[in-house]
Amino acid sequence: MTDLWSYLPLSACIHADCRLQCPLAVDVRSEDRKMAAAILSGKIALVTGGGSGIGREICKVLARDGARVVIGDRNGNAARETRDLLINPDTHMDIVLDVKERESVMSAIHATVKKYSSPPSLAANAAGITKDNFLLKMDDTSFMDVIDVNLKGTYIVTQIVAGALLQAGINEGSIVNISSLVAKNGNIGQSNYAASKAGVIAFSQTAAKELSRLGIRVNALLPGFIETPMVKTVPDKLRDRFLTLISAQRFGKPEEIAEVVSFLLSNKSSYITGAAIEVTGGLNF
Ligand SMILES: NC(=O)c1ccc[n+]([C@@H]2O[C@H](COP(=O)([O-])OP(=O)(O)OC[C@H]3O[C@@H](n4cnc5c(N)ncnc54)[C@H](O)[C@@H]3O)[C@@H](O)[C@H]2O)c1
Numbered sequence: 001m002t003d004l005w006s007y008l009p010l011s012a013c014i015h016a017d018c019r020l021q022c023p024l025a026v027d028v029r030s031e032d033r034k035m036a037a038a039i040l041s042g043k044i045a046l047v048t049g050g051g052s053g054i055g056r057e058i059c060k061v062l063a064r065d066g067a068r069v070v071i072g073d074r075n076g077n078a079a080r081e082t083r084d085l086l087i088n089p090d091t092h093m094d095i096v097l098d099v100k101e102r103e104s105v106m107s108a109i110h111a112t113v114k115k116y117s118s119p120p121s122l123a124a125n126a127a128g129i130t131k132d133n134f135l136l137k138m139d140d141t142s143f144m145d146v147i148d149v150n151l152k153g154t155y156i157v158t159q160i161v162a163g164a165l166l167q168a169g170i171n172e173g174s175i176v177n178i179s180s181l182v183a184k185n186g187n188i189g190q191s192n193y194a195a196s197k198a199g200v201i202a203f204s205q206t207a208a209k210e211l212s213r214l215g216i217r218v219n220a221l222l223p224g225f226i227e228t229p230m231v232k233t234v235p236d237k238l239r240d241r242f243l244t245l246i247s248a249q250r251f252g253k254p255e256e257i258a259e260v261v262s263f264l265l266s267n268k269s270s271y272i273t274g275a276a277i278e279v280t281g282g283l284n285f
Pocket of ligand 1: 098
């Protein structure tokens with residue numbers, strides 16, 4: 001048996017679906033796993049909205065990939081629950097954080113520096129809210145609340161993280177801002193949300209241009225329809241209609257967004273900045 005395998009090129013047995021029972025394949029796959037686990041090793045990553053849905057899955061994947069994760073959420077209990085779900089919970093921290101409040105974000109960064117002696121060099125802005133209504137029924141408070149969390153919050157976190165890196169003399173960083181496919185196409189009942197998410201793309205592109213001289217990359221990620229608590233309220237009729245528009249013929253899972261975030265935060269994406277990357281299963285509307 002050993003002889004047979006020794007004649008095969010290595011590439012013959014590293015396929016993820018290898019069914020040849022090749023002894024080498026086992027070793028190579030476990031090596032792959034070790035390498036995957038190391039892509040964020042030694043990094044500190046702030047995740048906003050880490051208490052639920054996409055943010056929670058981002059925390060899990062970043063922890064798996066070796067980062068020490070600062071789980072920020074306005075809901076402190078939810079952030080703590082996320083920490084308990086991570087590999088080596090004691091190496092991570094959870095913190096109450098309101099992204100639209102500058103002081104709150106500043107104190108989260110101070111707490112991070114206190115625990116790890118360094119600000120986060122990675123950040124994923126996943127905190128977000130919806131307050132849907134038809135344009136003719138939209139009130140100013142609902143409009144501005146969504147802009148404040150989704151757009152102003154992204155601006156505040158990005159600015160403070162970049163400033164802290166500059167101050168600490170760290171010239172390498174990566175920030176991923178979660179936008180949405182509706183930023184490109186609009187969506188009935190979401191004039192506030194679509195505007196906020198379109199703003200996140202333009203903001204990220206501008207930040208990428210300004211921060212590249214500091215070694216900081218900034219990208220926007222545009223999820224399609226992802227199964228999280230945020231979309232639980234979408235009526236069945238509308239969900240069914242969306243489903244017909246998705247090439248993959250299913251809704252996305254939060255971990256499918258998280259894997260792309262980890263890639264964008266890692267050096268594997270070292271030449272990607274100022275991009276707006278769709279992760280939608282081919283949703284087109
Ligand atoms: N689920 C989808 O289909 C979808 C699609 C496109 C984009 N998105 C975006 O992805 C991100 C995550 O969405 P989700 O579906 O996981 O939603 P979710 O409601 O499950 O999670 C959002 C989290 O953000 C937190 N949060 C809200 N306001 C905050 C604030 N001011 N400060 C700190 N934390 C705050 C909430 O407490 C919650 O834990 C959002 O930005 C959302 O707009 C989601």
